[in-house]
Amino acid sequence: MANDKLMKAKEVKNDEFYTEYKTISDEIGHYRNQLKGKIIYCNCDDPSWSNFWKYFHNNFASLGLKKLVSTHFQKDSEPSYKIEYCGGDDFNIDAGKISEIVGNTAKINGKEVFYTAGDFRSEDCIKLLKEADVVCTNPPFSLFREYLNQLIEYNKQFIIIGNQNASHNKEIFPLFKENKIWYGASIHSGGVDFRMPDDLDSYSSNVFIKNGHHYINLAGIRWITNLDVKYRHEGLWHKNGQFDKTQAHTYYEGNEDKYLKYDNFDAIDIKSANEIPIDYEGMMGVPITILDRFNPEELELIGIGSGSMAAKIGVKKNYRGRTDIAYTLPDGTHKCPFSRVIVRNLHPIKKSEDLGY
Numbered sequence: 001m002a003n004d005k006l007m008k009a010k011e012v013k014n015d016e017f018y019t020e021y022k023t024i025s026d027e028i029g030h031y032r033n034q035l036k037g038k039i040i041y042c043n044c045d046d047p048s049w050s051n052f053w054k055y056f057h058n059n060f061a062s063l064g065l066k067k068l069v070s071t072h073f074q075k076d077s078e079p080s081y082k083i084e085y086c087g088g089d090d091f092n093i094d095a096g097k098i099s100e101i102v103g104n105t106a107k108i109n110g111k112e113v114f115y116t117a118g119d120f121r122s123e124d125c126i127k128l129l130k131e132a133d134v135v136c137t138n139p140p141f142s143l144f145r146e147y148l149n150q151l152i153e154y155n156k157q158f159i160i161i162g163n164q165n166a167s168h169n170k171e172i173f174p175l176f177k178e179n180k181i182w183y184g185a186s187i188h189s190g191g192v193d194f195r196m197p198d199d200l201d202s203y204s205s206n207v208f209i210k211n212g213h214h215y216i217n218l219a220g221i222r223w224i225t226n227l228d229v230k231y232r233h234e235g236l237w238h239k240n241g242q243f244d245k246t247q248a249h250t251y252y253e254g255n256e257d258k259y260l261k262y263d264n265f266d267a268i269d270i271k272s273a274n275e276i277p278i279d280y281e282g283m284m285g286v287p288i289t290i291l292d293r294f295n296p297e298e299l300e301l302i303g304i305g306s307g308s309m310a311a312k313i314g315v316k317k318n319y320r321g322r323t324d325i326a327y328t329l330p331d332g333t334h335k336c337p338f339s340r341v342i343v344r345n346l347h348p349i350k351k352s353e354d355l356g357y
């Protein structure tokens, strides 16, 4: 029994956070033109309550979708079901054709694994994944890496929501670096409200009641997608894909003493995206929030400034014996800046040649 409770708490901690309708509509509206004629698959969504199902159902005609399919995870070995909708009764969220899906056993790294019905890794769900054009959901936080890797493996388009901590991960960061994934359009700061189950024995202190239900406000939430988004054509120095001549720029030339050089890696430290000098040709360590304004025409992502990923790009051991980038302050103290990614300006412009402002 105690173990059951622990399991439940663990599951909730990781996975049971439900997305609000407005969070979804604020994001999906940015992709209207890219969703026309597409088959949408929500593969972690129980249509009896999922707002993803509800949003795409309500907006089926207005988005010009071809088909909407939803499946959800069945915890025991019972069958689950898929529901598909091809239009005609958009505001009746029960409208759709239901059919049974089942679990299966698979051999993973020589081990027999049983996927219960509706597990995104099960045979039935993979078959539906292959038929889909765009996958859209809030997947289980605890399986985020595996979930994303599956989407990449099957070459799918997707709009999914998760925690930005995943971006530092050694399997996920390379996808950002290779411009295979990026942040979505609507969330770039602040916290996001998620609904939680109402029947838990206890809640953490940051859970609150809204409209009679339990909610939590989570920081660091981002949409992750591989569909085109406007900010990717703007970034630091562009507007709608054009160099923005109306902006004042920051220069390294003349301000060299403002930028600290790392002790164990050949790059300068930048404290905020607005301080990235347009004329610097070398590598720069910038806060990971650069991903919220990342235009791949402007910057190249080189790597992460800490841990084993930093060692890979040549960061040497620092004053603590670790491969985390570090600098020495004018008073002689050493410091590792928080959460840096290493970037390089693809088209540095000399101060004397800058056509901006």
Ligand SMILES: C[S@@+](CC[C@H](N)C(=O)[O-])C[C@H]1O[C@@H](n2cnc3c(N)ncnc32)[C@H](O)[C@@H]1O
Pocket (backbone or CB within 6 Å): 014, 015, 016, 017, 018, 019, 043, 044, 045, 046, 050, 051, 052, 072, 073, 118, 119, 120, 121, 137, 138, 139, 140, 141, 143
């Ligand atoms: C973060 S919740 C989000 C639910 C819903 N997509 C939403 O946005 O409101 C993730 C859901 O995935 C379910 N889940 C857990 N493991 C799964 C798996 N292997 N395959 C499919 N769904 C899973 C969880 O039960 C949970 O309901």
